[in-house]
Amino acid sequence: MNHVLIVDDDQTLCQLLTEFLAIEQFEASSVHDGAQALPQIQQHSYDAVVLDIMLPNISGIELLQQIRKTSDIPILMLTARGEDMDRILGLELGADDYLPKPCNPRELVARLKAILRRTKSHLNISSNASFSIDLPELGCFSVEHQARRVLLAGQEIKLTATEFDLLESLINQPDTTLSKQELSIQVLGKPLSSYDRSLDMHISNLRKKLPPPIAAAIDTIRGIGYRYTPSEIR
Template identity: 50%
Template sequence: MNRVLLIDDDEELCEMLAEYLEAEGFEVAAAHNGEEGAQQALAGDADAVVLDIMLPGQSGLESLRQIRQQSLVPVIMLTAKGDDVDRIVGLELGADDYLPKPCNPRELVARLRAVLRRATPGMARDMLQVGDVTIRSAERVAEWAGERMALTSTEFNLLETLARQAGRVVSKEELSERVLGHPLSRYDRSVDVHVSNLRRKLGQLPDGRSPIQTVRGIGYQLVAV
């Protein structure tokens, strides 16, 4: 049974979501402020976290920053509808996905199952090597020039997807479907932000470029050097 931590100051909403999630087979805990939520997330008892951005005291963004300093637990943000700034900042800080509030509980379940599925090691035992990038799928380990990278589950899956098609341009639509688990919607910059985060964690090619190249209007390509 997967354990989900809800961090939201709306206790009535938490009770409603908890009831729905438990009926779907999840074990649920809740925290109603950012400080307590971050502490519970870092205790290691949660398999995934649902985090509201608008929290009293310590904001959800600050809680996310605190969580990401020590943990790669999957995090889904709840953001105000149309609030693109908080959404992008959250993704830049390492959130795996987001949903606008008020959220549909059925969609939240689908997003949770998607991030948990991406965070669970698959059966593949193969190792991928693309230039200085090494990926061991079964262990969910990625290395750059022999140094282990600290990647979120979304970043790992993004890198693995690009590596499996190294040298070929992968469209944003395909990346959204395979990595985020849902179709790319209009004006959705989630893929771009995750690529930007991944680029910061990767090294550089001999000519100083990032190994992930943008193909304008299409998508991204991992350079097979």
């Protein structure tokens, strides 16, 4: 049973989501203050976090930044409807997905299942157990699929679950142009809707974290999608 932490100061909503998640075979806990959430996440093994942006004491954005310093736990953010800047900032800081409030509990459960399904399905990869390439002056860059770790010269590069899944999808299909729609379904678990730039934001975040030769090998195919081209690595 997956255990989800709900961080939202709306106690009625937390109760509603807890009851709905229980029907869907999730265990749910909740906290109503941003300052209380970080110790909870550090002390317990949650499978995912549902995080509201508007929280007392510490905002959801600040809390997201703190969580991402030490954890790649999947995070689904709740944003006020129409607050595009909050949504974009959340994605830039490492949120895996978002939903506008008020949200439909069925859609929230579907999004959580998609996040957890893609994260856990990648643990069962039997082929391509590891990927590595020597980068001049930087050392060995490696992707450990089973451990879900990315290393450069033996030091781990911290990626979110979504960023890791994107990298894995691209390097497992070299020299293949993947449309944004394909990647969205493969990695985000949902079709890409009009004006939704969440996939582009995740790609941008991923490139910033990768060593320059690897980042440069992820090509943008304008109007279509993305392609990993290993021959471009120098």
